[in-house]
Amino acid sequence: MTRARPVELEFVAHDDPELLARMESIKTAGSGWINVEPVIEEDQEPPPPGPFAFLGGSTHKVPTVTWMPGKRVADGTVKPTTVGLQHAAGPRVAWKLRDLGLPLPEGWRITQDHPRRGLVAQVPAAADDHAVIDWLLRAAQAVCAVPSTGRWIASVYPGLT
Numbered sequence: 001m002t003r004a005r006p007v008e009l010e011f012v013a014h015d016d017p018e019l020l021a022r023m024e025s026i027k028t029a030g031s032g033w034i035n036v037e038p039v040i041e042e043d044q045e046p047p048p049p050g051p052f053a054f055l056g057g058s059t060h061k062v063p064t065v066t067w068m069p070g071k072r073v074a075d076g077t078v079k080p081t082t083v084g085l086q087h088a089a090g091p092r093v094a095w096k097l098r099d100l101g102l103p104l105p106e107g108w109r110i111t112q113d114h115p116r117r118g119l120v121a122q123v124p125a126a127a128d129d130h131a132v133i134d135w136l137l138r139a140a141q142a143v144c145a146v147p148s149t150g151r152w153i154a155s156v157y158p159g160l161t
Contacts, residue, residue, distance in 0.1 A: 082111075091114075094119055
């Protein structure tokens, strides 16, 4: 088995039909994930981390959102969807997002909130994908440490082929 190359798509709105269709396709296939980053103008790109960056705080000035649907298990149930947000906003980003008017949606459960590894949460498998990606993009925009264009780029990893 080989892992397919990601398909990249650029979009503006959280309700982009192609993005939502790709999410549904991955969910149906039971394999794959999607990473999303804001598009940053070239002159606004943060400098690359230095050789000793591993000793300091987060180097994710441009946040990365990850969405991975839950897998169906042998008993027919579906595990929760997993979402992530790599960021440079420091510790306890879930609290910071709450203070910015973006509390974690009801039913989501934080499994990690670390300044270097990011925020990871489990989302009920039945959650609306439109609402999930909407919250993730608003959260990413809120913690983006550099000005963004308002556009997004999604890397869609369809899983094993």
